[in-house]
Amino acid sequence: MSSIISGLNIKNIFEYNPLLSYDKFDIIDYQLITGISVYPNYTGFGNTGLCSWFNNDYLEDFATDGNFNITGWTNKVINSGNLLQFSLDDNVRPNVVFNEPYITLKNLEFLSGTGFEHTKRTIFIAANTSSPNKPNIDKQKIIKFGPLDSPNGSLQVAGTNGNLQARLILDNTSFFAVSPIYDETNIFTLIQDAGTSLKVRQNGLEVGQINSPNAQWNSSYFEIGNNPGNNGINYYDLFYFSGILSETQIDYYEKYLFEKYFPESDGLFFAKKDVPVGEQYSPIFFTGKDYWTKNINDLFNFNYGSSANFTANLSPLKMGDGYKTNIVNTINTLNATFNLVYDGLTDAQAKCLIAFFENTPESPNKSIYEGFKGVTTNLFNPYKSNAELYFKKANFNSSYNNINKITIEAESLYDSSLDYKGMHVVLDEIKIKTYTETVDSLTTHDVFYYPSTSFIDRGYYFYTGINRNSTNATGPVTGPASGPFNKILIGPSESPTGTNSFFTKDFYFKGDLEYDINENVRLFSTEMKNSTIEYSKDGINYNILEFSVSFNRRTNQEARAILKFLDDKAGFKIFSYTLPQPYNKTISVYCPEWNHTYNFINNNDISVKFIEFKNPANPEALFNTQIKLT
Amino acid sequence: MSNFLSYQNIDFRFGDQNYYASSVSLSAQASVDAVLLNDGSLLNYAPNGAVVGGLSVDFYLTGSLPSFLQITGLNESPIDVSFAGVKINQVYSKSLSFSVEPFQPIVISAEFDWYGNVLLEDFNEQSRLILNNKLIPDYIANGYKSFITTSDIEGVGFIVSFDYNMSCDRPAYFNVDEVVPFRVAKLNKTSELSIKSNTLGKILSIDGKSAITNITLKDTYNTSLDLFKVSGVLTNQNYEISEGQYLLASAKITQTIPETKTLI
Numbered sequence: 001m002s003s004i005i006s007g008l009n010i011k012n013i014f015e016y017n018p019l020l021s022y023d024k025f026d027i028i029d030y031q032l033i034t035g036i037s038v039y040p041n042y043t044g045f046g047n048t049g050l051c052s053w054f055n056n057d058y059l060e061d062f063a064t065d066g067n068f069n070i071t072g073w074t075n076k077v078i079n080s081g082n083l084l085q086f087s088l089d090d091n092v093r094p095n096v097v098f099n100e101p102y103i104t105l106k107n108l109e110f111l112s113g114t115g116f117e118h119t120k121r122t123i124f125i126a127a128n129t130s131s132p133n134k135p136n137i138d139k140q141k142i143i144k145f146g147p148l149d150s151p152n153g154s155l156q157v158a159g160t161n162g163n164l165q166a167r168l169i170l171d172n173t174s175f176f177a178v179s180p181i182y183d184e185t186n187i188f189t190l191i192q193d194a195g196t197s198l199k200v201r202q203n204g205l206e207v208g209q210i211n212s213p214n215a216q217w218n219s220s221y222f223e224i225g226n227n228p229g230n231n232g233i234n235y236y237d238l239f240y241f242s243g244i245l246s247e248t249q250i251d252y253y254e255k256y257l258f259e260k261y262f263p264e265s266d267g268l269f270f271a272k273k274d275v276p277v278g279e280q281y282s283p284i285f286f287t288g289k290d291y292w293t294k295n296i297n298d299l300f301n302f303n304y305g306s307s308a309n310f311t312a313n314l315s316p317l318k319m320g321d322g323y324k325t326n327i328v329n330t331i332n333t334l335n336a337t338f339n340l341v342y343d344g345l346t347d348a349q350a351k352c353l354i355a356f357f358e359n360t361p362e363s364p365n366k367s368i369y370e371g372f373k374g375v376t377t378n379l380f381n382p383y384k385s386n387a388e389l390y391f392k393k394a395n396f397n398s399s400y401n402n403i404n405k406i407t408i409e410a411e412s413l414y415d416s417s418l419d420y421k422g423m424h425v426v427l428d429e430i431k432i433k434t435y436t437e438t439v440d441s442l443t444t445h446d447v448f449y450y451p452s453t454s455f456i457d458r459g460y461y462f463y464t465g466i467n468r469n470s471t472n473a474t475g476p477v478t479g480p481a482s483g484p485f486n487k488i489l490i491g492p493s494e495s496p497t498g499t500n501s502f503f504t505k506d507f508y509f510k511g512d513l514e515y516d517i518n519e520n521v522r523l524f525s526t527e528m529k530n531s532t533i534e535y536s537k538d539g540i541n542y543n544i545l546e547f548s549v550s551f552n553r554r555t556n557q558e559a560r561a562i563l564k565f566l567d568d569k570a571g572f573k574i575f576s577y578t579l580p581q582p583y584n585k586t587i588s589v590y591c592p593e594w595n596h597t598y599n600f601i602n603n604n605d606i607s608v609k610f611i612e613f614k615n616p617a618n619p620e621a622l623f624n625t626q627i628k629l630t
Numbered sequence: 631m632s633n634f635l636s637y638q639n640i641d642f643r644f645g646d647q648n649y650y651a652s653s654v655s656l657s658a659q660a661s662v663d664a665v666l667l668n669d670g671s672l673l674n675y676a677p678n679g680a681v682v683g684g685l686s687v688d689f690y691l692t693g694s695l696p697s698f699l700q701i702t703g704l705n706e707s708p709i710d711v712s713f714a715g716v717k718i719n720q721v722y723s724k725s726l727s728f729s730v731e732p733f734q735p736i737v738i739s740a741e742f743d744w745y746g747n748v749l750l751e752d753f754n755e756q757s758r759l760i761l762n763n764k765l766i767p768d769y770i771a772n773g774y775k776s777f778i779t780t781s782d783i784e785g786v787g788f789i790v791s792f793d794y795n796m797s798c799d800r801p802a803y804f805n806v807d808e809v810v811p812f813r814v815a816k817l818n819k820t821s822e823l824s825i826k827s828n829t830l831g832k833i834l835s836i837d838g839k840s841a842i843t844n845i846t847l848k849d850t851y852n853t854s855l856d857l858f859k860v861s862g863v864l865t866n867q868n869y870e871i872s873e874g875q876y877l878l879a880s881a882k883i884t885q886t887i888p889e890t891k892t893l894i
Contacts (some may be wrong), residue, residue: 301805343803399816600680
């Protein structure tokens with residue numbers, strides 16, 4: 001049993017077996033093969049005939065010039081030939097890629113050497129080829145034997161990155177690849193039997209064989225790279241043995257490469273539909289990708305009742321007299337947690353989701369400096385579709401046989417309120433668009449981003465007029481008054497910054513009829529022993545309100561506008577709010593906390609916490625720089 | 631001018647099978663709440679859930695009960711129904727009942743939930759041709775030959791009539807942004823049998839009375855159409871007598887249908 005399976009609280013999960021069929025929501029632990037992995041220099045099998053081994057484990061594996069250009073890749077097999085670059089031309093010398101387990105040979109860069117002459121070889125290569133600039137023309141060489149451009153003995157990749165389109169080319173014979181050939185790591189295994197046959201395997205599956213390979217396969221000259229005009233090939237590991245290894249040994253060495261360089265393909269996969277028997281349905285193959293997934297969005301949708309909670313991480317600095325400033329502690333002030341509801345699950349679905357939840361820490365690290373990746377989640381309306389969430393807690397509830405409910409609490413760490421497009425309710429140009437003078441229609445609570453060089457004018461505006469389209473654009477003047485053809489033309493005076501605008505940047509939403517406001521007078525108390533407490537007012541602003549407002553059962557359209565407004569304020573920005581009857585006064589507030597529950601279509605509950613701020617809502621000093629994250 | 635549609639009899643179809651229905655009732659229910667704002671104005675009426683449709687049908691049993699009407703079974707799948715020109719895709723069965731009395735035809739009553747849209751404008755009358763060519767069923771379940779056996783109820787006398795009902799709850803589960811459920815599950819499956827007899831034996835205890843009964847529905851030609859079993863507990867006894875009448879005892883037997891979990 002793998003460590004992954006043993007770490008789960010779910011029984012009956014097994015390593016993938018291509019001889020079995022699977023049902024939708026079945027779970028497998030994919031390890032390429034079920035056997036062991038073996039280092040290339042392992043000698044337990046006897047004299048293996050390891051002739052060459054190049055990898056990137058240590059900086060000392062490379063000879064470099066003063067600019068960390070590679071002049072040689074050292075063969076780990078002592079007294080065997082190295083791969084060298086003697087030219088002083090920087091265009092052909094690759095760079096050391098620090099912090100990555102590969103070297104990249106792009107464009108004209110190449111390494112070559114002699115002393116690699118063998119008639120029988122078993123060659124293993126782990127490489128990641130970038131997409132070609134001209135997919136229909138370019139062929140990218142993975143390896144080449146023989147010094148000439150032609151003829152030579154070579155393995156190349158070509159074509160586009162799809163099933164029955166991506167190709168592996170041995171000499172001049174083309175075979176369809178079984179896995180994507182670009183932008184994913186691949187294991188290529190070549191089995192060279194003198195001049196009689198040459199087989200190629202991709203990720204453990206035999207792709208093709210030629211029976212009369214070019215004579216240059218026996219050459220002493222070996223070269224990698226040199227693909228003019230292309231972005232390069234990342235070489236992770238490259239080793240070969242003289243002679244032909246057994247199928248079992250090949251499996252062992254391929255698994256070594258798989259375990260070391262395939263963190264994305266290792267571990268649990270989940271069936272998104274019934275899977276037939278056959279090795280071609282393995283998760284890393286083209287056909288298998290239609291059946292297996294690690295993406296939760298392929299498996300489950302959220303149910304109503306899902307909710308979001310936002311809290312600003314602030315340190316208020318109190319100035320006395322009720323004045324304060326909110327110190328923003330981090331660049332991502334706003335903490336967002338989501339309660340994701342998955343209800344009505346069958347037992348098989350619940351097992352799948354629990355296993356997914358428990359396995360999320362097995363995700364590969366974001367980089368060598370960071371922890372594991374979160375779960376890419378297609379959030380519910382109106383939140384973004386590509387949020388990265390960390391699944392932290394799960395509640396499993398079973399109310400009846402085969403009826404299960406799982407609620408997952410997930411936290412967002414990497415979505416930033418510094419992005420002008422928004423943190424979670426984003427400028428997606430679909431539901432929230434950049435403002436243009438001509439629009440198809442206007443619906444109350446539409447949100448537009450108004451770009452402007454002026455800080456005061458720039459930002460998000462909310463349409464407060466009645467619903468408008470091209471057929472009622474000339475009605476009462478509560479919306480834009482004219483529109484050509486099938487569009488609405490919004491005149492300058494009716495634009496967000498116009499004098500008759502139906503757009504606002506203010507918090508214009510009305511709370512529920514039922515509301516509570518609790519007041520606490522800020523007082524100093526003086527308590528002397530054996531005497532009555534004496535109160536005195538705390539400065540001049542002793543009635544500072546802190547209260548909640550509810551917006552229950554609101555339409556999706558209004559909820560999006562409210563949540564976009566709050567998202568844009570990022571938990572600390574000040575805005576005006578008019579208190580309800582009998583207060584009726586407009587005060588400055590900020591909103592450090594709010595939560596939202598999606599009950600049903602057009603039924604959203606939003607509760608916000610407002611804290612009065614004794615300063616004007618409009619700042620007097622401006623930071624007039626727009627930062628765009630691209 | 632509005633038309634009142636007339637039906638001589640009702641063609642009712644489960645899937646592609648005709649049934650002889652005596653009545654069909656179709657309904658739809660929306661749940662909304664008024665949203666009132668803090669200035670006293672009314673914002674709108676917010677939906678609390680999907681429109682839940684109801685469908686009930688009374689029909690004559692002319693053969694064995696179709697599998698989708700096995701309310702207490704594992705099958706959660708919906709079935710398409712149509713009548714009077716209207717088709718409802720995907721109805722979910724939730725109850726089935728019938729009464730058996732001497733020499734009376736047995737009418738099966740079934741209830742369903744449905745979701746989504748129904749084109750009510752498709753209602754139309756049956757053509758005269760269809761009416762004239764309609765086949766009359768040869769076999770209809772009847773109380774004449776149908777019977778009940780009680781193997782475990784101590785002291786029950788002659789059963790003169792009985793009512794049977796099996797039902798379950800059908801909770802619907804929706805993905806966000808959708809108004810049609812992705813699953814309509816089954817839970818709280820029960821079957822009930824009410825019997826009338828001349829005597830019921832001793833009064834029941836705090837545990838009720840264990841009861842195993844088998845109902846056999848037959849047509850007038852003694853052909854068996856279907857079997858129903860209620861193996862539960864008798865929890866209710868009533869004795870009624872009125873002037874000029876015999877004493878009649880009635881009892882209710884309830885069975886909770888469990889589901890053993892399948893190890894996965």
